[in-house]
Amino acid sequence: MSQRLTIALDAMGGDKGPDMVIAGADIARERHPQVHYLLFGDTARIEPLLAQRPALRAVAEVRHTPDAVAGDAKPSVALRAGRQSSMRLAIDSVAGGQAACVVSAGNTGALMAMAKFVLKTIPGIDRPAIASFFPTLRGESVMLDLGANTECQPENLVQFAVMGAVFARTALNLSEPTIGVLNIGSEEVKGNEVVRAAATRLREMPLPGRFHGFVEGNDIATGTVDVIVTDGFTGNVALKTAEGTAKLFTEFLRRTFQSSWTARLGYLLARGAFKRLKQRTDPRRYNGAMFLGLRGVCVKSHGGTDAIGFANAIGVAYNLAANGFNDRIKEEMQRLADAKPLPDTKAAAV
């Protein structure tokens, strides 16, 4: 069942621009028939694409924008000079209530800067975070922050934990998600002041989930917890290290199957099974990084994705908007505000 709501799309974002976005919206339309789309971008490029897709045309409205944010634009420059860009006007439509959420495959830094500026943070949240799903041995986990905040205070990590747990409840449908703070050992004495202070606080406060304690890098893939909390520097390195290792493995596997005639024959026999494995680990399945903590749902699609990946990112945005994700975060932040405040930890992480 699809709920009736409007999704704003930055039609100019991504390596393959409007073509990919429109094709992705068409796939999403089949999955969520009642959704309406606001497409922000260059009408001259968007309209011909829509003309080929009458079913999408029927549920879409185009808003012409004269500018587009460049993929390599500095966030501060995009924020200042991009007021008439497709990205900015798509975000504005969420702030203005015309759309329930926004999806863009454009410049991550610019999107975060604009979304923060336009949508503002939820009361009680100091900094928004980027969250995404990861495949694990047990299913799927959520990790945040993946790059929005290179330096964090304990209170930021605590807020990420709350947002991540609400996200796991909403998007993964878990009643009591487990939460872990990423560290370099599981003992309480390990790590730096920031993670230790965050863990101390998380141990004693009411949470929309259960605090597990510290987890290590290998726990991400094991699926030891449902929500992995970390600063944006470590999270970004972990995310990309995992992606790089998966690629290395895939390449080793390819070479293995090509190393002999019997190995090639073996591949032919196992091909069906490998196709299923590929689907299971398809990065497009995990496309759609959420900006959590803003007064509006904003989802970042990978810039290099295709229509299927973009449709998945739209699905994530739809899911969050339809399930009142932000209202749930607000409630939890209120609960957190009613609880004991965290002592000052300025000495941390020098």
Place this chain on the structure above:
Amino acid sequence: MSQRLTIALDAMGGDKGPDMVIAGADIARERHPQVHYLLFGDTARIEPLLAQRPALRAVAEVRHTPDAVAGDAKPSVALRAGRQSSMRLAIDSVAGGQAACVVSAGNTGALMAMAKFVLKTIPGIDRPAIASFFPTLRGESVMLDLGANTECQPENLVQFAVMGAVFARTALNLSEPTIGVLNIGSEEVKGNEVVRAAATRLREMPLPGRFHGFVEGNDIATGTVDVIVTDGFTGNVALKTAEGTAKLFTEFLRRTFQSSWTARLGYLLARGAFKRLKQRTDPRRYNGAMFLGLRGVCVKSHGGTDAIGFANAIGVAYNLAANGFNDRIKEEMQRLADAKPLPDTKAAAV
């Protein structure tokens, strides 16, 4: 050709204790016939094992030690209370000149604390770092620090870069290793103050290699650079995330081959090729983390490894000691000292 030198072994370290260490030393003996071993540990447990290995017995000397450091001992406690432990006395033998290097599969934190205390750092090195090899698409790379220093100043990263490059020259036989600083983007403006200040310094100073600039998590597996420099927190998370992802992939592969009869048959045909892949990615190949920056070669073997893995760790120690690795570091640090000092960056990484 094996050079005549003496290697001290902590016979009590590791999950499988003396059995694994003695069996590993016997394998290493075949590879380096001229090496002599000093085995530190409980004579009553070591002698019966040696009695079964007369060739090793002939090149080994046992030094009885009444204590052993527990795997879960706090480093500070081990340092204070472990003065008669096998680990400590093995390190002492390097400081005293009886052995050229020491290998232990025991408690990492205790080993680092003792090695730092007993061996002291090389002039110009403020903090030692843990380094290890990684398999990459191009071959092998070195990453440091992997967990000794959770918080770093720019000057620490600069010193790690120098040590890592000398290490790559010595252990990987590269004439001009490339060096990258791990960050969350390749642009100069990305990341935090610490990595930016370190990169600024590395761009302008004389190095025993070529400074490439920033690299990201996915560059570790790609092999974009030969030496990856990072703080011990990020490095440890990246190392374990890569290990976890590799395990996840292996498990997915196992399930894939068992998912149907044709897939099983396919595996049987490709089995030989997979055996070679397994050897290529065998963690035992990459066993042996080096403590760089100390006035003595100290190698940490994985605690859970077997005799083959331990023999590889001995091989790493042998290689460093036989090639005068520490003398090379000293020379480079002298060069570094003669160059312009790094400006103070106390404001970094809060």
